Amino acid sequence: MKKCDICNEKFTVWSTIRLAWGCSLLFSFLQISACIIDGFVPALTLSVNAVFIDRVLAFFAGKTSADAIIFPLLAILLILLWQNLSRVILQYGEGVRMHRIKELLQSAFIQKISRLKYRQLERPETQDLIKRAALDPENHVKLVLDSISGIFILFLQNSSVLLVVATTTWWVGVLMILGMVFLGRISMRAGEEDYHLQTEITEEKRKLDYLDSVIMKKDSVFERMLFAYTGVVGGWYQKLFMKTYQKEKRVLKLWSVRGKIGGTLSALFAILILFLLIPEVQKGQMTAGLYISVLNAVFVVTNSITWNLSYHMQNLAKGRELLRDMTQFCRLPEEDSLQNPQKDKSEAALFESLEFVNVHFRYQEDGQEVLKGLSFRLEAGKQYAFVGKNGAGKTTVIKLMLGLYPEYEGKILVNGKELRNYTSEQRSALFACVWQDYAKYQITVKENLCFDEEREPGVLESALDKVGLSETVQRLSDGIHTSLGRLMEDSTDFSGGQWQRLAIARAYVKGGGIMILDEPTASLDPMAESKIYRDLAEQNKDKTILFITHRLGAVQGVDTIFVLQDGRIMEQGKHLELMELKGSYAQMYASQQKWYV
Numbered sequence: 001m002k003k004c005d006i007c008n009e010k011f012t013v014w015s016t017i018r019l020a021w022g023c024s025l026l027f028s029f030l031q032i033s034a035c036i037i038d039g040f041v042p043a044l045t046l047s048v049n050a051v052f053i054d055r056v057l058a059f060f061a062g063k064t065s066a067d068a069i070i071f072p073l074l075a076i077l078l079i080l081l082w083q084n085l086s087r088v089i090l091q092y093g094e095g096v097r098m099h100r101i102k103e104l105l106q107s108a109f110i111q112k113i114s115r116l117k118y119r120q121l122e123r124p125e126t127q128d129l130i131k132r133a134a135l136d137p138e139n140h141v142k143l144v145l146d147s148i149s150g151i152f153i154l155f156l157q158n159s160s161v162l163l164v165v166a167t168t169t170w171w172v173g174v175l176m177i178l179g180m181v182f183l184g185r186i187s188m189r190a191g192e193e194d195y196h197l198q199t200e201i202t203e204e205k206r207k208l209d210y211l212d213s214v215i216m217k218k219d220s221v222f223e224r225m226l227f228a229y230t231g232v233v234g235g236w237y238q239k240l241f242m243k244t245y246q247k248e249k250r251v252l253k254l255w256s257v258r259g260k261i262g263g264t265l266s267a268l269f270a271i272l273i274l275f276l277l278i279p280e281v282q283k284g285q286m287t288a289g290l291y292i293s294v295l296n297a298v299f300v301v302t303n304s305i306t307w308n309l310s311y312h313m314q315n316l317a318k319g320r321e322l323l324r325d326m327t328q329f330c331r332l333p334e335e336d337s338l339q340n341p342q343k344d345k346s347e348a349a350l351f352e353s354l355e356f357v358n359v360h361f362r363y364q365e366d367g368q369e370v371l372k373g374l375s376f377r378l379e380a381g382k383q384y385a386f387v388g389k390n391g392a393g394k395t396t397v398i399k400l401m402l403g404l405y406p407e408y409e410g411k412i413l414v415n416g417k418e419l420r421n422y423t424s425e426q427r428s429a430l431f432a433c434v435w436q437d438y439a440k441y442q443i444t445v446k447e448n449l450c451f452d453e454e455r456e457p458g459v460l461e462s463a464l465d466k467v468g469l470s471e472t473v474q475r476l477s478d479g480i481h482t483s484l485g486r487l488m489e490d491s492t493d494f495s496g497g498q499w500q501r502l503a504i505a506r507a508y509v510k511g512g513g514i515m516i517l518d519e520p521t522a523s524l525d526p527m528a529e530s531k532i533y534r535d536l537a538e539q540n541k542d543k544t545i546l547f548i549t550h551r552l553g554a555v556q557g558v559d560t561i562f563v564l565q566d567g568r569i570m571e572q573g574k575h576l577e578l579m580e581l582k583g584s585y586a587q588m589y590a591s592q593q594k595w596y597v
């Protein structure tokens, strides 16, 4: 399987074996050889032990010399040596192979996640599927490979022992085969049940993870102290934990009851054979050495069927379900992609106009309409603002512009061409966006600005300058290369306002036809927000900027203000024009005026 087409694969047991084979030919060959040898070890041990015991007995009876014991003794030592040596070699090879599988799968899956449709990503079912299938896919592959090789070894071990046993008493062999099939089926069912339980509790585990982060993480430390809610949230955590634990306990109980029944049955079976074989020894058809070795083998085989086969079968069933999840994850719909993104990117970046024509939109098919016939036009080189109360639909407009929800009615035209006809790369080239909940990446300042992509000289410095961060960054111990956050020992943490400025600088560096600022300054006080928006407008007179805010004082100077209310544009114009209208803008402005004194 190649890296590029790994997500087009249907993950099956067979494709997993091919993947492992492709990742390390030499190790896979060694592993199969070792499995085959391991498979014959118990039968070999059985025969060697029988010879050894018979010769020791003969030696003590004075019927043979001590030399006759040396050969079987050496053979026993060689078998022990092989068992230890093979484990060391295989463990090393396994480590190398798993590393390669991890690299291959993880890079393919990370790319897949980055290509997923936004609407798809928002769904909790998708989040659960990603958690189950894509977080550590190499472990799913390992689970399947380990259980396949375990079953293969057990099959060889048991059939070779059965063969040796059957040559002495055929019916013991037949009984053992029937026992193997019976226990194998029970184990497969247990594996499937275990998987279904895991699926059932993923949602609860997601909630547990979230509550855990609220109690433990640094981001909520101040609120934790202020509202002293650790006890209450801890209680919720405890309750949910017990609920998931009860479900897990149910499966554990089933598993141990099955194990106990299987263990008792296999012990009874071995005792039965012990008695049934006595007449064979008395008749002289079986030597004492063979009798002891066969009994030993029957114990080993019944035990391995009860425990090891059950274990491997259960893991195989679980692994197959996880492989199905991986296939389902790979089939999730993606954003469209370009043959030649670079060329198209530059074409799309030449922004001229953006127009909404009678756009209607609802998030869910049966949900309420959020945009109800929205129409407006933005032109290159001008500055605009969308204002309106919380919930008016401002962020929804931006999400539609970015193409995150293509299921709208009406038209969205970019440079006169329908937005749906642009690819995701072209759309991404059109916009530079800063959200209210912008990310604070715990990496260096430079990486925060451009993720280490090459930029023209001076671009980063100029972006920092525009947001007023130049001096702050120059004062840092390692300048632009200083790590931010709390992850590294020598890193520096920014204040809230500095992180905001950095997020805006990142948007500058990215560039694009329109810069959108969707209330990244909402956590600042109205005066501070007003200053940042005013500075940005002043410094970027020739740039198309779209400010989003519910605080009107911040955007008085822009070319056009759109007042959004209940999914429609209620008023539009310059600040003074809107004030003269004495409509909802003027009312909102009057009610907010006290914020700016």
Ligand code: ADP
Pocket: 122, 363, 364, 370, 388, 389, 390, 391, 392, 393, 394, 395, 396, 397
């Ligand atoms: P604003 O940015 O003006 O505060 P939004 O665009 O965020 O408003 O929200 C407009 C309406 O759409 C609100 O009623 C909100 O509850 C709803 N909404 C926003 N996002 C979603 C979503 N992902 N799914 C369902 N409804 C949503």
